[in-house]
Amino acid sequence: EQPRIIRLEETTSTNNYLRGLVGKESLPEGSIVVTEYQTAGRGQVGNTWESEPGKNLMFSVILYPDFLPANRQFLISQIAALSVKETLDAYVDGITVKWPNDIYWHDQKICGMLIENDLTGHSLYCSVIGIGININQREFLSDALNPVSLVQITGREYDREEILNSFLKRLYDRYLGLLQEKEEEIRSAYMAALYRGNGFHPYQDEQGVFQACIQGIEPTGHLILKTDNGEVRRYAFKEVSVVN
Ligand code: BTN
Structure with missing residues (x-):
């Protein structure tokens, strides 16, 4: 049809x-x-x-x-x-x-x-x-x-x-x-x-603003960020945003 x-x-x-x-x-x-x-x-x-x-x-x-x-x-x-x-x-x-x-x-x-x-x-x-x-x-x-x-x-x-x-x-x-x-x-x-797919950029979550780079995206769509002090953080939609 x-x-x-x-x-x-x-x-x-x-x-x-x-x-x-x-x-x-x-x-x-x-x-x-x-x-x-x-x-x-x-x-x-x-x-x-x-x-x-x-x-x-x-x-x-x-x-x-x-x-x-x-x-x-x-x-x-x-x-x-x-x-x-x-x-x-x-x-x-x-x-x-x-x-x-x-x-x-x-x-x-x-x-x-x-x-x-x-x-x-x-x-x-x-x-x-x-x-x-x-x-x-x-x-x-x-x-x-x-x-x-x-x-x-x-x-x-x-x-x-x-x-x-x-x-x-x-x-x-x-x-x-x-x-x-x-x-x-x-x-x-x-x-x-991806926008800002490489390098470190400012992100904001409910804790505040931090520098991180995109380490990967899971098949579920979760975003994996690596902060500038090496910490790995995992986010669902709406839990984090890029600071412009
Ligand atoms: C967003 O960036 O917040 C999403 C915007 C989506 C807008 C489109 S316009 C056509 C369709 N109908 C809607 O009511 N929203 C989407």
């Missing part, structure tokens, strides 16, 4: 909209919801996602990765992040993936992702990958997320449809790679794409 493409002028959040269809309507794998404007766009850690109408890309894709055990959900984050990074590489230099799945241009955030997985038993059932990429927006109301857009970087406006199609093609390729168990390939591409 062909994936559906649902285009909405406005919605609360494409993640909410897509998740609302699961189990109610036929929703083939790879179906997407795209919108021009979200009235309640959601970010990670309860943040909101700001985007001027008609300027950027905001969409959600549904996958059914039932071949993945629940403790390998991070692979979905990795393929989504790599697909955005590789898409944007065609337009500008300096794109990296900030663990776990923000996309940065140098020290600024150009894309955010909200991935919501549903499980059945110990496997994944469906994964809703919500993505916001800043494209033609020239100014942002809030600097909280340290945002940047393609137009701010190059001074040119971009065809959002072309960027969306390029992303979807890469995501399907990466997803096929996952089906073919090319996990090592995904892992090494992700490590190579």
Whole structure:
């Protein structure tokens, strides 16, 4: 069955909209919801996602990765992040993936992702990958997320449809790679794409700020940092952040 493409002028959040269809309507794998404007766009850690109408890309894709055990959900984050990074590489230099799945241009955030997985038993059932990429927006109301857009970087406006199609093609390729168990390939591409992947940088956890370098990332997605006094620390999402 062909994936559906649902285009909405406005919605609360494409993640909410897509998740609302699961189990109610036929929703083939790879179906997407795209919108021009979200009235309640959601970010990670309860943040909101700001985007001027008609300027950027905001969409959600549904996958059914039932071949993945629940403790390998991070692979979905990795393929989504790599697909955005590789898409944007065609337009500008300096794109990296900030663990776990923000996309940065140098020290600024150009894309955010909200991935919501549903499980059945110990496997994944469906994964809703919500993505916001800043494209033609020239100014942002809030600097909280340290945002940047393609137009701010190059001074040119971009065809959002072309960027969306390029992303979807890469995501399907990466997803096929996952089906073919090319996990090592995904892992090494992700490590190579990391923001501040080498050397010591400031991090902040609930204890305070410290200098550390990335020692590794576990298959579960936990970040392993080595501090400047040799201590190894292990973090789940949201337990640590990079200080800019
Ligand atoms: C973040 O960086 O905090 C995640 C932002 C995710 C934003 C996208 S826009 C499309 C989709 N729908 C939402 O409500 N959020 C995601």
